[in-house]
Amino acid sequence: MGTGPRARRSMAETIAGGERSISFEFFPPKDAAGAERLWRAISALEPYDPTFVSVTYGAGGSTRDATVEITGRIARETSLTPMAHLTCVGHTRTEIEKILDTYTEAGVHHVMALRGDPAEGPRASWTSTEGGLDHATELVDLVAGRGDFRIGVAAFPEGHPSAESLDHDADVLVAKARAGAEFAVTQMFFRAEDYFGLVERVRRRGVGPEQLPILPGIMPILNLAAIQRQGELIGTDVPESVVSRIAGAGQDDPARVRAAGIELAAELCDELLAGGAPGLHFYTLNASRATLEIFERLRITA
Numbered sequence: 001m002g003t004g005p006r007a008r009r010s011m012a013e014t015i016a017g018g019e020r021s022i023s024f025e026f027f028p029p030k031d032a033a034g035a036e037r038l039w040r041a042i043s044a045l046e047p048y049d050p051t052f053v054s055v056t057y058g059a060g061g062s063t064r065d066a067t068v069e070i071t072g073r074i075a076r077e078t079s080l081t082p083m084a085h086l087t088c089v090g091h092t093r094t095e096i097e098k099i100l101d102t103y104t105e106a107g108v109h110h111v112m113a114l115r116g117d118p119a120e121g122p123r124a125s126w127t128s129t130e131g132g133l134d135h136a137t138e139l140v141d142l143v144a145g146r147g148d149f150r151i152g153v154a155a156f157p158e159g160h161p162s163a164e165s166l167d168h169d170a171d172v173l174v175a176k177a178r179a180g181a182e183f184a185v186t187q188m189f190f191r192a193e194d195y196f197g198l199v200e201r202v203r204r205r206g207v208g209p210e211q212l213p214i215l216p217g218i219m220p221i222l223n224l225a226a227i228q229r230q231g232e233l234i235g236t237d238v239p240e241s242v243v244s245r246i247a248g249a250g251q252d253d254p255a256r257v258r259a260a261g262i263e264l265a266a267e268l269c270d271e272l273l274a275g276g277a278p279g280l281h282f283y284t285l286n287a288s289r290a291t292l293e294i295f296e297r298l299r300i301t302a
Contacts, residue, residue: 011152011183014051015213021051021279022300023083023185023215026286028055028066037286038070044288046078047302048295051279054112054152054185057085068099072106083152084108087116088139092131096139097146104147112152113139113181137175144180153177155184155214157194161235170201177202177212184212185281187234188219190242190264192271209278216272219283220290221246221261223254262290266297273298 015021024045029035042053055071067084074082084103086096103111115136133139136153143149153176156169163169173184189195195216202212221227224238224246231238242264249260269280282291295301 011051011150011215012210012213015183015278016210019051020273021213021215021281022048023050023052023054023279023281024291025054025056025217025281025283026070028070029286034286041284041286041288042074042078042080045284045291046080048300049302050080052081052083052110054083054085054281057087057114057116068102068106071103071108075107081110082108083110083112085112085114086139086143087114088129088133088136089116090129090132092129093133093142094131096133096142100143100146100149103149109148110150110152111143112154112185113143113176114154115139137172137179140176140179140181151181153181153184155186155198156235157186157189157191157198157216158235158237166197166201170198170205173198173202173212174205174207177207181212184214186214186217188217188231188236188283190221190237190239190268192268192275195272195277196275213278215279215281216277217281217283218265218269218294220265220294222258222290224257224261258290262293262297265290266294269294269298 011021026038026041029038045053053074055067055074057067071082071084074080086099088096091099100111103109113136115134128134133142140151140153143151153173155173156163159166159169160172163172176184186195186198195214199214202214203209219227221238221242224243228238230236245264246257246260249256272280282294284291
């Protein structure tokens with residue numbers, strides 16, 4: 001299980017071979033009911049043969065053990081290729097090396113290397129850990145030098161909240177590629193031009209699509225207020241055109257808001273794929289229904 005031809009093949013190799021990448025992201029559940037919901041979602045999405053599925057790491061490294069356990073279980077019990085998130089937050093270099101050894105033992109060969117957010121959130125000041133790492137580039141370099149890992153990194157179409165500018169943000173992403181990252185996944189966004197702008201900035205710096213495919217991260221709006229709050233935290237703008245579409249659907253009617261959000265997400269996916277995006281990465285929130293509804297609109301079948 002989880003050991004097919006993709007298990008050690010990079011996303012760059014997959015995409016260079018002409019395969020469109022479709023992937024899903026999950027997070028460690030907090031209780032037994034959440035765990036049941038997570039595995040139902042995994043079971044529902046597994047027939048779509050995703051390129052990989054990723055499991056997040058909580059702010060401040062709070063879900064480390066659960067992330068390791070779930071990622072290992074996916075490797076053991078499913079046909080999916082699991083990708084484990086790993087952050088610098090609160091860890092020494094020695095601890096990170098031990099986590100990587102645990103992943104190797106669990107049959108997990110793909111790592112999403114992230115600086116990570118402080119426990120207080122992405123806009124909080126960074127606090128160094130003695131004996132630890134301060135930048136995602138350092139983490140990429142460490143992972144690349146330890147074991148047979150394929151490495152993904154985060155990308156920010158509208159810039160990371162801590163970035164000096166969009167150009168500086170692109171410089172950071174290029175540095176991660178040159179340190180050993182093989183692909184990137186973007187934070188959520190709602191304008192295709194933001195994604196294509198990021199891609200163009202990276203390509204101008206001499207890093208081509210065969211070196212660093214950049215997968216757009218898709219988050220359908222199922223609750224406008226919640227998405228707006230999250231967007232404020234992570235530096236993602238919810239455009240007025242999107243807000244007005246949701247409001248026009250009937251903002252006080254959850255079912256109509258949800259339907260409008262699914263429709264907007266499907267339109268964004270269509271625009272991204274038509275413009276040359278190498279695939280789509282879905283933030284599932286540990287549920288399959290919204291992703292499956294988008295698939296239906298995009299005519300993506302199992």
